[in-house]
Amino acid sequence: MAVRHRLTSVETVLEEGSWLFTVRDRRGDDEEVILVPCRDDDREPVEAWVNRCTHEEQRLHREGIGAVIRDGEIVCPKHGSMFETCSGYCDNGEAADTTLVDVEIAVEDGQVYLTDDDVTFRRTGRADEDDGDDGPSSTSHLRF
Template structure:
């Protein structure tokens, strides 16, 4: 179990980005996002075209939904489900976390290990075709 951050930090900052490695050493970015009184962890990419949500400046979230900066599909931050746009009827891949009573967030997913805070060193900016201004 790897300590990540706190619920308060995620709520204050709007999201929290970290990188994990799978058993083959492949890295994947994960975002912690506010969800009602807690947080949820999702793989940091849209299900439509693998577009990153958080490119190092925080995940775009509006009214409890994570917004894909490329096409504007919106995913519920609590369930990960999308019911609109190019990614409609898909759900973000979840990463298992546990929140202790003191608000500390731990990575508890048996399929990945914590690599580091922040993203995979990739400076690509999205080529936005979204009608939503972020």
């Protein structure tokens, strides 16, 4: 069983709209994960997804912007595919019929904990702070 690691509060995720952290997987690779609000009474108030679109591995959460969420869906900044925040499923655009990779978390007393046995917590924020990522060159029809 993985060591439970406190990430942040549900309130912080709801206020900021998304929250980014980095984990290390079993292969030793760092992977970014985003926490996003989930507005489904049958689920936790927050869900965790690997921070990349299933179409071209585009980051969904951008430094200084966060994840763009519209009507309960995470919008890919490159092609405009939209993923449901609660299920991770996409039914449109370039990523249609795919689902984001989930990371196991638990919510207890308003706090969010990493509980996934396949990863270990590395740090808050991006996997590589100095990778020079200026974001995607968008081909989306959506404008923000």
